[in-house]
Amino acid sequence: EDGKYQKAWKQLAKKLDGGQSASNAFKKTIGDPKKLQPKILEWLKTQQEPxxxxxxxxxxxxxxxxxxxxxxxxxxxxxxxxxxxxxxxxxxxxxxxxxxxxxxxxxxxxxxxxxxxxxxxxxxxxxxxxxxxxxxxxxxxxxxxxxxxxxxxxxxxxxxxxxxxxxxxxxxxxxxxxxxxxxxxxxxxxxxxx
The missing domain is CATH 2.60.120.560 (Exo-inulinase; domain 1)
Incomplete structure (x- = not known):
């Protein structure tokens, strides 16, 4: 979404590289995966090989x-x-x-x-x-x-x-x-x- 999550994504990558739990780090940094999933699935349709x-x-x-x-x-x-x-x-x-x-x-x-x-x-x-x-x-x-x-x-x-x-x-x-x-x-x- 035009870079909306770019800053949070960089923070998440740093936490994951530092060994933090993926599910906790994602939720704290970006948000609840269950709420984001519909948006992510729609976005993936535009990014995946057709x-x-x-x-x-x-x-x-x-x-x-x-x-x-x-x-x-x-x-x-x-x-x-x-x-x-x-x-x-x-x-x-x-x-x-x-x-x-x-x-x-x-x-x-x-x-x-x-x-x-x-x-x-x-x-x-x-x-x-x-x-x-x-x-x-x-x-x-x-x-x-x-x-x-x-x-x-x-x-x-x-x-x-x-x-x-x-x-x-x-x-x-x-x-x-x-x-x-x-x-x-x-x-x-x-x-x-x-």
């Missing part, structure tokens, strides 16, 4: 960008449920596959849209330890080395597009949306969701 790696191959690059590297399919999702997510996939040199996570229940049950360097796309669902291809097709042309990807959910239906060209609509469970890649390194920027 993305949750489903697997460990992802690194946040600020509030709206991530980079991932994996030899298998890997995803990074928005922290909160979303009805819409868009992201810019920055096309690298060489072979690549990447796109959006469009339906996520857990690490064993999810659906991804993967565009690739050969100019195609596939929509793949992971369930019961197997991959099911829901759709394959030709991707639209990239624009200046990028794809602008978008997923929009209405109930259990989700519609996916690349550079404003619809790739398909599907009935999928899971309100978590994000980005994904397979067997490459990719950077996603301008990630937005609501």
């Amino acid at each position: 993305f949750v790696p489903v697997w460990n191959e992802w690194q946040g690059q600020g509030a709206d960008s991530v980079i991932g590297t994996s030899k298998v399919t890997s995803a990074c999702r928005a922290r909160d449920d979303a009805t819409e997510l868009s992201a810019t996939l920055n096309v690298p040199e060489g072979a690549w596959k990447g796109g959006l996570l469009i339906g996520f229940s857990d690490a064993d049950s999810y659906t991804v849209v993967l565009l690739n360097n050969a100019g195609g796309f596939s929509i793949n669902q992971r369930a019961e330890g197997k991959w099911i291809v829901l759709k394959r097709g030709t991707a639209p042309d990239q624009i200046e080395g990028t794809y602008r990807l978008k997923a929009v959910r209405a109930g259990d239906s989700i519609t996916v597009s690349a550079n404003d060209v619809e790739l398909g609509s599907f009935e999928l469970k899971g309100a978590k949306l994000g980005v994904c890649l397979e067997n490459c390194t990719l950077r996603f920027t301008d990630i937005q969701w609501k």
Whole structure:
């Protein structure tokens, strides 16, 4: 809150470094943690990385960008449920596959849209330890080395597009949306969701 607790925080750090009990020092210096907790939790939402790696191959690059590297399919999702997510996939040199996570229940049950360097796309669902291809097709042309990807959910239906060209609509469970890649390194920027 614009430095409101900065002086008290420095005093608290000094007491903790001096060996005082954390709970007593916090209460005496800053205030009752129970009363401050709601404010702290709201503040944390604005300070934490907005993305949750489903697997460990992802690194946040600020509030709206991530980079991932994996030899298998890997995803990074928005922290909160979303009805819409868009992201810019920055096309690298060489072979690549990447796109959006469009339906996520857990690490064993999810659906991804993967565009690739050969100019195609596939929509793949992971369930019961197997991959099911829901759709394959030709991707639209990239624009200046990028794809602008978008997923929009209405109930259990989700519609996916690349550079404003619809790739398909599907009935999928899971309100978590994000980005994904397979067997490459990719950077996603301008990630937005609501």
